[in-house]
Amino acid sequence: MTKLRVVDNSDIGRQAMAEGKPPKCIHVYNRTGIGYIGDKVLVAIKGEKKRGILVGLKQNQKPKIPKFDSNNIVLIDEGGTPLGTRIHVPIPTILRTILKEKTQSKGADYTKLLSIASRFV
Amino acid sequence: MNQAEVSKLVSQLKTTVNPRLRKFRNPEGPEGRLDKLRKTVTALIKHERIELNYPRADEARMYAERLISDAIRYGDTHKTTMEMADYWLVEKQLIHKLFKVLAPRFQNYDISYTRLIRAPRPYPGPEDLKAVLELRGNPYPSLRPNGSYNRNLIHNVLLEEAKKAYRAKKYAEIAAKIDAVETAVGLNTNSQTDVPENDEVVAKEVEDKSTKEEK
Amino acid sequence: MALALNIVSRTSHSISVLEQQMQKLSLVVFNSKREKHLNPKPRLRNPTWLVRKTRSHTDDPITFENREFIKEIVQDKLVQSNHAIDEIATNNVIWTPNIQRTGVIARKIGVYPLWLKNGSKMQTTLLQILDNHVIKYYTPDNYKPHKEIRPKVYNKKGCILLGAEFGDPSNFTKDYCGLFKESGVLPTKWLARFFVSPEGALPLGATISARHFQVGNYVDVRGKTIDRGFQGVMKRHGFKGMPASHGVTKTHRRGGNIGGGGEKARVWPGTKMPGHMGNTYRVAKGLKVLRLNTKYNVIWVSGQAIPGETNSIVYVYDTKIPTRTPTNPLPLPTLLQQTDEDVPEDIYDESIHIFSDPTIIFNEK
Amino acid sequence: MLSIFSKRPCIKCFSETSKILLRCSSQTATSTIERNKDQLKRQIVEYRHVYPEFLPDPKIEYRNLIREKLERADMVARRTQVDIPEFYVGSILAVTSSDRHNPEKPHRFVGICIKREYCGLRASFIVRNMIDHQGIEIMYNMYDPTIHKVEVLRLEKRLDDELLYLRDALPEYSTFDSNMDAEILPEGTPVPINPIKVKLKPRPWLERWERKNLKGIEELDLPERFFKRAKELEKPWEKYDLMKEYMRTIPEEEQIEIFSEVQAELHKLEVQRKKMKRKRVIVKPSKLA
Numbered sequence: 001m002t003k004l005r006v007v008d009n010s011d012i013g014r015q016a017m018a019e020g021k022p023p024k025c026i027h028v029y030n031r032t033g034i035g036y037i038g039d040k041v042l043v044a045i046k047g048e049k050k051r052g053i054l055v056g057l058k059q060n061q062k063p064k065i066p067k068f069d070s071n072n073i074v075l076i077d078e079g080g081t082p083l084g085t086r087i088h089v090p091i092p093t094i095l096r097t098i099l100k101e102k103t104q105s106k107g108a109d110y111t112k113l114l115s116i117a118s119r120f121v
Numbered sequence: 122m123n124q125a126e127v128s129k130l131v132s133q134l135k136t137t138v139n140p141r142l143r144k145f146r147n148p149e150g151p152e153g154r155l156d157k158l159r160k161t162v163t164a165l166i167k168h169e170r171i172e173l174n175y176p177r178a179d180e181a182r183m184y185a186e187r188l189i190s191d192a193i194r195y196g197d198t199h200k201t202t203m204e205m206a207d208y209w210l211v212e213k214q215l216i217h218k219l220f221k222v223l224a225p226r227f228q229n230y231d232i233s234y235t236r237l238i239r240a241p242r243p244y245p246g247p248e249d250l251k252a253v254l255e256l257r258g259n260p261y262p263s264l265r266p267n268g269s270y271n272r273n274l275i276h277n278v279l280l281e282e283a284k285k286a287y288r289a290k291k292y293a294e295i296a297a298k299i300d301a302v303e304t305a306v307g308l309n310t311n312s313q314t315d316v317p318e319n320d321e322v323v324a325k326e327v328e329d330k331s332t333k334e335e336k
Numbered sequence: 337m338a339l340a341l342n343i344v345s346r347t348s349h350s351i352s353v354l355e356q357q358m359q360k361l362s363l364v365v366f367n368s369k370r371e372k373h374l375n376p377k378p379r380l381r382n383p384t385w386l387v388r389k390t391r392s393h394t395d396d397p398i399t400f401e402n403r404e405f406i407k408e409i410v411q412d413k414l415v416q417s418n419h420a421i422d423e424i425a426t427n428n429v430i431w432t433p434n435i436q437r438t439g440v441i442a443r444k445i446g447v448y449p450l451w452l453k454n455g456s457k458m459q460t461t462l463l464q465i466l467d468n469h470v471i472k473y474y475t476p477d478n479y480k481p482h483k484e485i486r487p488k489v490y491n492k493k494g495c496i497l498l499g500a501e502f503g504d505p506s507n508f509t510k511d512y513c514g515l516f517k518e519s520g521v522l523p524t525k526w527l528a529r530f531f532v533s534p535e536g537a538l539p540l541g542a543t544i545s546a547r548h549f550q551v552g553n554y555v556d557v558r559g560k561t562i563d564r565g566f567q568g569v570m571k572r573h574g575f576k577g578m579p580a581s582h583g584v585t586k587t588h589r590r591g592g593n594i595g596g597g598g599e600k601a602r603v604w605p606g607t608k609m610p611g612h613m614g615n616t617y618r619v620a621k622g623l624k625v626l627r628l629n630t631k632y633n634v635i636w637v638s639g640q641a642i643p644g645e646t647n648s649i650v651y652v653y654d655t656k657i658p659t660r661t662p663t664n665p666l667p668l669p670t671l672l673q674q675t676d677e678d679v680p681e682d683i684y685d686e687s688i689h690i691f692s693d694p695t696i697i698f699n700e701k
Numbered sequence: 702m703l704s705i706f707s708k709r710p711c712i713k714c715f716s717e718t719s720k721i722l723l724r725c726s727s728q729t730a731t732s733t734i735e736r737n738k739d740q741l742k743r744q745i746v747e748y749r750h751v752y753p754e755f756l757p758d759p760k761i762e763y764r765n766l767i768r769e770k771l772e773r774a775d776m777v778a779r780r781t782q783v784d785i786p787e788f789y790v791g792s793i794l795a796v797t798s799s800d801r802h803n804p805e806k807p808h809r810f811v812g813i814c815i816k817r818e819y820c821g822l823r824a825s826f827i828v829r830n831m832i833d834h835q836g837i838e839i840m841y842n843m844y845d846p847t848i849h850k851v852e853v854l855r856l857e858k859r860l861d862d863e864l865l866y867l868r869d870a871l872p873e874y875s876t877f878d879s880n881m882d883a884e885i886l887p888e889g890t891p892v893p894i895n896p897i898k899v900k901l902k903p904r905p906w907l908e909r910w911e912r913k914n915l916k917g918i919e920e921l922d923l924p925e926r927f928f929k930r931a932k933e934l935e936k937p938w939e940k941y942d943l944m945k946e947y948m949r950t951i952p953e954e955e956q957i958e959i960f961s962e963v964q965a966e967l968h969k970l971e972v973q974r975k976k977m978k979r980k981r982v983i984v985k986p987s988k989l990a
């Protein structure tokens with residue numbers, strides 16, 4: 001039940017952050033159950049279940065990969081399309097590789113997320 | 122694989138340093154350990170020769186060496202060194218001895234400032250290892266056995282004779298080599314001189330073997 | 337005359353009959369089950385080189401001059417054994433995967449990273465190949481292992497005994513020094529045996545350098561793991577332990593249940609329990625040789641989990657993993673050192689980024 | 702304590718002393734030679750502040766002289782390709798590195814160095830900055846061959862050896878403009894120490910900073926029990942443990958041996974860097990004009 005921070009400008013995300021009720025992670029879509037950069041998570045946000053992609057983590061990272069002060073997510077829908085139109089914090093460049101790989105293996109297209117990013121780090 | 126501390130500079134100790142420090146478990150914890158050790162160090166500086174259990178002597182030796190090496194390096198005007206001396210020497214008059222007597226004494230030493238000798242343990246009695254820890258250059262008579270008669274011991278006499286024989290053989294070989302080279306230079310034919318030299322060597326080896334067998 | 341002959345022949349005949357009968361008897365005796373174990377064969381026989389190594393220290397008061405003399409003799413011997421054999425005769429056999437070469441004695445001297453050309457970091461272990469000298473060679477027929485080999489042996493191997501790092505002979509026993517008499521090298525601190533095919537045998541006194549191995553090939557490294565003493569299940573087997581709170585008392589680092597009762601009513605063999613950890617030989621297999629230093633005889637192998645602590649002795653040999661055997665022929669029996677040859681100080685694998693090369697720049701595909 | 706060691710080894714006087722040493726060796730004035738040797742030694746030992754990663758891990762079990770020698774040779778070889786300048790915890794850096802995930806252009810990250818750790822080829826440092834009100838930290842390996850350039854935008858030290866508390870400090874203390882210009886210190890000046898005291902956010906924190914004996918933070922607004930507990934956990938006797946201190950350091954004799962081995966190369970690189978800097982200084986006004 002990690003509290004996350006929505007970093008895109010989707011309505012639901014903005015409202016949740018403004019109300020001071022940040023979304024909570026209720027499931028990580030991988031085998032270990034521990035979320036890493038680029039993993040898809042299920043979050044509880046304003047009484048709804050939404051999916052998001054982790055785009056920045058507090059945990060220690062490997063060299064040259066940024067470590068953030070908060071756990072950031074970008075909300076997406078079933079097809080991988082982001083709910084918002086802009087991400088207002090930098091996202092790590094390693095997401096380009098990770099999301100491309102994930103897109104190939106599964107049906108959803110996550111690379112749309114990269115096109116709405118304002119800055120890479 | 123951490124970085125070494127660079128804020129303080131220390132001189133290299135002239136004794137071997139144990140990879141791990143002993144714990145000396147006691148009710149006061151690590152503070153009590155240092156308390157124990159500083160009593161030993163104070164006693165060493167005071168009496169210049171003490172007899173005690175080996176582990177404590179080994180541990181205290183390193184601390185005493187560090188204290189003296191710092192005293193030599195920084196002198197009595199350095200604040201941190203003075204603080205250390207104040208902590209490690211329980212009897213305060215010994216601080217003067219450290220800076221005024223021991224530091225000049227060990228100024229030009231290339232070897233360790235202390236000596237650790239294993240001592241016999243009392244029998245019957247506790248089985249702890251015993252040791253004698255002393256400062257070098259102390260006024261007491263030496264603890265080492267008198268070695269002036271060692272020369273007359275049988276193995277030394279035999280070794281002496283063996284040495285003479287070995288040296289004689291070695292010099293003879295060198296002389297033979299030089300002669301061979303001189304003859305080679307005189308003749309200016311390298312290929313021919315090689316053969317007799319080899320023969321000589323072989324002959325010598327054979328001789329050696331036969332003499333060994335005789336023995 | 338004839339009579340005498342007859343008697344002789346008769347007696348001889350009777351003797352032979354008696355012998356046969358005796359033999360039968362003895363066979364019967366030997367085969368009888370009851371007395372089979374009366375005088376059994378030794379099951380485990382120590383190798384011939386496993387003798388007491390170090391001498392007990394005696395405090396002989398030897399004079400200074402004599403001590404110097406002993407040192408001088410050792411030094412002379414050292415010079416001799418360093419020049420024991422300069423040339424190794426090649427028998428012009430080309431290496432095939434069936435032929436086993438000798439391994440070497442090495443020292444693990446540390447771990448540090450190297451970077452690959454694709455920018456990723458790789459941890460490598462540095463192994464310093466010591467001054468290996470061949471002490472003995474046992475031919476396949478000559479070598480008697482301490483345990484009976486199973487009857488079917490397709491690939492009969494001999495055995496080479498290597499020694500590394502000269503020690504002070506006065507510290508060793510007479511038996512131990514006797515092992516080195518044949519080869520003429522000074523007694524060494526470390527001994528190790530390696531199985532070799534007869535084609536890979538080396539003459540006594542020959543030395544092996546780091547270039548015995550080639551960059552890009554794979555090796556196995558055998559070493560003694562760090563002795564950790566008596567350890568609990570959490571450290572020894574990686575058990576999870578039990579919670580720190582929530583009413584748990586005195587069982588925070590315990591293993592828990594070790595099996596049921598009922599019909600079993602005992603502990604199964606192999607159950608993971610507390611005990612001595614480490615100080616056993618382990619083999620790290622299939623490590624790639626990434627770099628060679630010919631000046632200090634050091635090889636860099638991939639991985640950082642090589643058994644043993646830094647400065648411990650390890651044994652390095654060509655890998656036995658079939659999928660990683662090299663395709664190009666290896667130098668057999670070992671690389672011959674040509675004096676006039678110009679050897680680079682460092683030899684790198686093609687995947688490794690050399691530190692003196694310019695910075696890596698990634699190109700778009 | 703830091704103020705004692707804030708003096709940089711001045712390259713100019715270093716070369717002079719070496720010259721003097723050479724001159725003296727030809728003459729036969731033993732006393733002057735010894736004095737100069739002592740001076741040279743002191744200069745060499747000062748290298749430990751600038752290149753701390755050249756000193757090996759002091760733990761006896763891990764040491765091996767051949768490994769250390771090979772490692773140093775590799776480090777110097779890498780330094781000939783990339784200019785890694787002198788910097789400290791608290792300096793503001795700009796690190797340019799090529800990125801596998803974004804091959805179009807090298808990535809530049811500006812921030813404050815909050816930690817330096819490890820020795821040898823593993824040496825690394827952490828750079829921290831706030832971008833778009835989001836705190837970001839990147840750890841770099843110092844000898845990573847993908848690093849193009851390390852620029853020091855502001856050379857200074859802070860009051861502490863680690864600035865990890867910036868994670869719990871107010872954001873303005875770790876916000877730096879990514880288009881910042883390099884501030885050039887006049888030659889030969891000692892490295893300035895920034896006496897800034899950082900204000901921390903209210904608890905909860907990542908660590909219990911009140912127990913760490915930090916100098917670079919403002920007075921903490923905490924209940925008395927926190928300080929009481931911190932007082933209980935203090936280990937005031939530890940600074941008297943002479944052997945523990947010894948085992949954390951490399952003795953002077955070894956440091957001289959280590960640095961005199963790599964000194965010639967490092968000195969050459971330093972001179973090169975100086976030349977480059979001068980060139981850059983000359984170029985700047987011409988642009989303005």
